[in-house]
Amino acid sequence: MNQAQLIDAITEQVASDAKSGQSVSKADVTRVLLALTGVVHAELKQGGEITLPGVGKLKVQDKPAKTGRNPKTGEALAIPARRAAKFTAVKALKDVLV
Numbered sequence: 001m002n003q004a005q006l007i008d009a010i011t012e013q014v015a016s017d018a019k020s021g022q023s024v025s026k027a028d029v030t031r032v033l034l035a036l037t038g039v040v041h042a043e044l045k046q047g048g049e050i051t052l053p054g055v056g057k058l059k060v061q062d063k064p065a066k067t068g069r070n071p072k073t074g075e076a077l078a079i080p081a082r083r084a085a086k087f088t089a090v091k092a093l094k095d096v097l098v
Contacts, residue, residue, distance in 0.1 A: 007033065044085055054092055061086040 001009070007029045014024045040050050040058060049059035065081040 003033070054090065056087055056089040056093060058085055058087055060084070 007026050010029045010033075011024060011026050014029075043050050044058060044060050047060050049057055051057050061084050063082050063084055066079050068077045068079045069075070070077055
């Protein structure tokens with residue numbers, strides 16, 4: 001699913017869930033997604049974690065430096081230490097996928 005499809009799906013979901021007959025525009029959904037992206041980037045950059053209710057948790061994981069091998073030549077390569085985003089799914093999401 002690309003960004004445009006996600007925006008369409010969220011817009012339709014909100015419209016079908018709205019009890020009072022209210023709807024939300026695609027522009028509103030786009031602004032919320034962009035804001036969410038900014039908040040996630042800022043929080044993870046600071047080393048924090050983000051919980052997405054019903055979906056999972058994003059947090060920063062430090063990966064140590066290690067030695068790898070070039071599969072073509074077999075030559076040893078130094079892989080530097082880095083920080084990576086780690087996603088952990090909540091039980092509700094795991095149960096949906098079973």
